[in-house]
Amino acid sequence: MKDTIYSRRPGLIIGFHGCDKSVVDKVLSGDDILTTSTNDYDSVIEVAHGMNERAGFPPYDSVRSIFWEGDELYPGAGFKEKNHIQICVRNPNCIKGFSLPREIDYEFPNPQQRTK
Template sequence: MYSKLPNVVFGFHGCHKDVFEAVLSGKEDLKESKNAYDWLGPGIYFWESNLERAKQWAESHFQEDGRVLGAALDLGYCLNLTDQFATPILKQGYEYLEQACSEQQIPLPKNQLGHDLLLRNLDCAIISGVHEIQNLNGQPPFDSARGLFFEGESIAEGSLLMERTHTQIAVRNPNCIKGYFIPRELNEDYERP
């Protein structure tokens, strides 16, 4: 009942300058990512209200050709991992995945246990299982998925506050993208009263 988020959020998508220009001109739409390691399963990925993190990502992947595309997003029916509502759904997704792997006699996918846990094959497979269950049970599909991710170095020894913690969104229903924009930089000359 409360999984429809009632507000529009700003998302930022790091991309190559050619994609940036093609999307802004209306010649192309952003493509769904379907990597086995995508944290939130298949979707079009955005950093929620985090222009700086999107810039870091674009520059690390495309150097001087990296760009950031802004988008106004209505998350619709959202699999919101920051809400307790998602916990039993995720457990069902895991049980579904576990059974499918057992029947096919293949091992469960594993998250890569590197420093940042950036390759999250297990998490992706669980969320993909959630989407399959929704479809098999004739339930409405999730329009988007949203989660908080702890990434980067700790800001202090023993702290769980990380340098690159962010909220990420995977849009599955492209109609959730209400429009694109070129992000503005902060006007440093503006004086606050």
């Protein structure tokens, strides 16, 4: 992985499930669009949307949830090793655009490496 502004930030991981570099390049250049996921694990959110629809509520445009995973960092911490937040955007009109993190320009100071 190239050294980017985002790769230097401890604890911050930006990921796009199921997207390799060729997909990223095509979407950013406008040669392709993102397609709806067909992964089995996505069915959980679809069940929730089905229940919502049957209850007569409008569909969700997007949902966000925290996932508590891994061992506790220390007893009583309330945080685990692999806690993370995921977002599911069901309405593509809610995506206003895409961006690609740029590489760090080493001719300038890296704000993530500055000392206090």
